[in-house]
Amino acid sequence: MPAPTSPADLYRHSLRLLLDKNIPAWVALWAEDGLMEFPFAPDGWPRRLEGKEAIAAYMRHYPDHIDLYDFPDLRIHQTDDPQTLVAEMRGVGRLRESGTPFDMTYIAIVTVQEGHITSYRDYWNPLAVQEPGADFTGSSR
Template sequence: MSPRTEPADLYRHGLRLLLDKDIPAWVDLWDENGIFEFPFAPEGWPTRLEGKAAVADYMRGYPDHIDLHAFPEVAVHQTTEPETIVVEMRGTGRLVATDAPFDMRYIAVVTVRNGLISHYRDYWNPLALPQDAAADFTGSSR
């Protein structure tokens, strides 16, 4: 992506990469010093990742846990800061370990600088994840 990439375009490209299970390419959308925060993370899960390497480590096993099929709802909202967007979305798929359906709503606040993600706050709902799936995640690289 070029340094002139609009935040909304970069974000939508990232969703496509997640659906393609191309985690390394998704991580490449991050600034070396990017911050990934999870304000609602349950106990035992990280609340803040600092740097691209930490993001890569966190996301490495994602497709082993969640098989994403679609983002049927994505609404990108511009803010008064041109580099920052707020995204409301829904991701669907299946939990790999149990083959149970996965259906999660998210709100993300994302800042893009120089064509790369520099700050991402992920307001996902840990209560919407089945308890057995949460146990699987906490035993993983998360």
């Protein structure tokens, strides 16, 4: 089944792939020159990932560090630009190394063009990464 192409459907599909721990399929939703940004990232963490390859490297070990169970409270807001949406949600699961519960609130601004994610600004709480064992991507920070 081909990936959905409407921004909201594509975003919902991307969340399902993350819950399924299917990072290669999640990365395949991205445009080659996609841009992922973390405006609130603390010092030492990446603030900007340019290109599908950089995004894939960042996300490759995500399932090894966090076991996501659900994205409750998902709300998708349409914008004046039909290709851009604002998503609010929580990510719920546990950190694999420590077994500590994980519950993060996210706001994301996502742009989709021609069925691929071209821009993703992820506004998450940087205070959560100050908890012991909270490196949930396994990326080089």
